[in-house]
Amino acid sequence: MTDASTTVLQLREAMQRFVAERQWERYHAPKNLVMGLAVETAELMEHFLWLDVEESRQRGKDARFREAIADELADVCCYVLALANALELDLSAAVADKLDKNERKYPVERYRGRFEPD
Numbered sequence: 001m002t003d004a005s006t007t008v009l010q011l012r013e014a015m016q017r018f019v020a021e022r023q024w025e026r027y028h029a030p031k032n033l034v035m036g037l038a039v040e041t042a043e044l045m046e047h048f049l050w051l052d053v054e055e056s057r058q059r060g061k062d063a064r065f066r067e068a069i070a071d072e073l074a075d076v077c078c079y080v081l082a083l084a085n086a087l088e089l090d091l092s093a094a095v096a097d098k099l100d101k102n103e104r105k106y107p108v109e110r111y112r113g114r115f116e117p118d
Contacts, residue, residue: 008081008092015081028086037079044072 001010019025047069048056059065084091110116 011077012081012085012091015078016085019082019085028082030083030086033079033083033086037076037083040072040075040079044069044076047072 019028047065048059051059060069080091083089084094106115
């Protein structure tokens with residue numbers, strides 16, 4: 001599987017099969033999945049803790065850390081997919097809607113190259 005050849009639906013279906021084969025559906029309440037997502041996000045954050053901006057960029061490219069970072073990022077993604085499944089939420093539509101909202105909230109003419117909170 002690669003980003004270029006795999007759809008979000010295929011990833012969701014793979015996650016659903018994984019969960020179903022283990023009969024974990026009863027544990028996949030949104031509350032539990034969101035808490036698991038927070039835990040996995042914290043584990044991903046741990047790889048970049050105490051690094052400055054440039055060090056964090058280099059850490060992501062460093063072969064010594066790349067696999068562990070990819071594993072944590074995949075864990076985060078798996079929880080997102082499982083949550084979308086549990087909520088029967090169209091993830092692609094949600095992302096597209098959010099990008100549309102952000103386009104209006106952060107017009108390129110005002111925010112190109114900088115961020116100013118409103």
